Amino acid sequence: MNCQQVEKLIHAHHDGELDIAATVQVDEHLAGCPRCAALLRSLSSLSAVLRDDALRFQAPPDLRQRIRAAAAQATPAESEPAARQPWSRHSGWAIAAAIVIAGLILALQIPRHRADDRMIAEITSSHVRSLMANHLMDVASTDQHTVKPWFVGKLDFAPPVKDLRAEGFPLVGGRLDFVDGRPAAALVYGRQKHVINLFVWPSNSPQGPEPRVAESNGYHLVRWANSEMQFWAVSDLNEKELLEFVKLWTES
Amino acid sequence: MDAAYNLSRWLLGNDQDAQDVTQEALLRALKFFSGFRGGDPKAWLLTIVRRSAWTFLRRNRHHEESVEYDDELHGSADVSANPENALLRAGDIETVRSAIESLPPALREALVLRELEGCSYKEIADISGVPIGTVMSRISRARRQLQTVLSAPPEKGDAA
Numbered sequence: 585m586n587c588q589q590v591e592k593l594i595h596a597h598h599d600g601e602l603d604i605a606a607t608v609q610v611d612e613h614l615a616g617c618p619r620c621a622a623l624l625r626s627l628s629s630l631s632a633v634l635r636d637d638a639l640r641f642q643a644p645p646d647l648r649q650r651i652r653a654a655a656a657q658a659t660p661a662e663s664e665p666a667a668r669q670p671w672s673r674h675s676g677w678a679i680a681a682a683i684v685i686a687g688l689i690l691a692l693q694i695p696r697h698r699a700d701d702r703m704i705a706e707i708t709s710s711h712v713r714s715l716m717a718n719h720l721m722d723v724a725s726t727d728q729h730t731v732k733p734w735f736v737g738k739l740d741f742a743p744p745v746k747d748l749r750a751e752g753f754p755l756v757g758g759r760l761d762f763v764d765g766r767p768a769a770a771l772v773y774g775r776q777k778h779v780i781n782l783f784v785w786p787s788n789s790p791q792g793p794e795p796r797v798a799e800s801n802g803y804h805l806v807r808w809a810n811s812e813m814q815f816w817a818v819s820d821l822n823e824k825e826l827l828e829f830v831k832l833w834t835e836s
Numbered sequence: 837m838d839a840a841y842n843l844s845r846w847l848l849g850n851d852q853d854a855q856d857v858t859q860e861a862l863l864r865a866l867k868f869f870s871g872f873r874g875g876d877p878k879a880w881l882l883t884i885v886r887r888s889a890w891t892f893l894r895r896n897r898h899h900e901e902s903v904e905y906d907d908e909l910h911g912s913a914d915v916s917a918n919p920e921n922a923l924l925r926a927g928d929i930e931t932v933r934s935a936i937e938s939l940p941p942a943l944r945e946a947l948v949l950r951e952l953e954g955c956s957y958k959e960i961a962d963i964s965g966v967p968i969g970t971v972m973s974r975i976s977r978a979r980r981q982l983q984t985v986l987s988a989p990p991e992k993g994d995a996a
Binding site for chain 1: 837838840841842845846851854855858859862863865866877881929932933936947950951952956957972975976979982983986
């Protein structure tokens with residue numbers, strides 16, 4: 585791919601809308617083209633600015649009330665032009681309308697967390713797949729100085745690699761994975777018989793450094809971010825030990 | 837509900853109209869709830885909000901914003917923003933806000949849905965009733981235009 589082609593696709597790439605083949609091609613180009621890489625960075629910083637909650641207009645609190653009231657009144661009359669309905673039918677409509685509106689309002693609050701849920705599901709299934717398909721590692725090494733260079737040329741970023749053997753979480757290897765529509769580094773750590781996958785990719789979310797915990801299908805997930813990267817640790821370890829791992833990792 | 841208000845507020849440019857349109861759209865959504873064919877309720881509602889907002893604009897303003905954006909007409913007169921300078925002024929939220937407001941409505945709509953509401957291209961295509969390719973080009977044009985505006989030297993306004 586040349587710069588012109590990449591410029592056409594870079595927005596879709598940034599939005600995670602490209603298919604895997606195109607993503608890989610664009611990434612290959614980005615790795616060798618500082619100009620296009622800068623373009624992508626500028627898109628990330630633009631998105632970061634736009635994701636500021638201050639830009640989002642909040643509905644005034646009384647609007648919700650007003651719509652609820654209007655819904656309870658207006659719907660039966662409008663949708664039933666034959667106005668000679670028995671009274672009970674009308675109040676039935678009003679109740680149904682109120683229920684639907686309440687449901688609608690509730691449903692609309694869920695999608696704000698949908699992206700989160702999607703990521704949790706995606707990370708969990710990546711983790712499970714890595715254990716199932718006998719594809720836990722592309723590079724098996726307990727040496728961070730072997731694992732880190734292995735990623736060079738395979739990713740458009742250099743993931744930080746740390747070994748926590750002394751703390752009881754030995755590094756066992758690394759792997760290329762694909763998360764959130766882009767290539768990511770997966771670092772594999774052991775803890776007795778348990779496996780921890782730590783997914784790392786460049787940050788494009790305003791997620792803070794505070795670790796946040798989630799659970800999915802019996803797996804625990806902890807995610808955090810710094811100014812450059814975002815991190816998702818996932819394991820069947822209990823929450824306490826996984827948090828300990830995260831703490832050691834961020835502090836070492 | 838916040839998403840509905842946010843979109844209409846961005847499309848209409850003022851609070852009162854946005855409230856009216858949000859109310860109208862939600863009531864309409866309720867009335868036609870039987871027409872909901874499953875899928876993402878948010879995208880479905882935003883489709884109705886968007887249609888209400890455009891109808892409102894067409895009814896109340898007879899020129900400027902009511903003209904549907906012609907993607908062919910507004911070709912890619914791309915004033916390539918210098919990414920290094922981009923966003924120097926972006927720290928100021930009001931600057932960003934007015935930069936978004938300066939975008940043509942169709943570009944603003946695509947950008948708000950993508951960046952503020954986190955919709956996918958497919959969802960935006962459904963909401964706006966245009967092909968995904970058009971969504972892609974609107975979003976890239978909106979971003980380029982924003983970057984250009986935000987990286988331009990600050991105007992001193994009337995006082996200068």
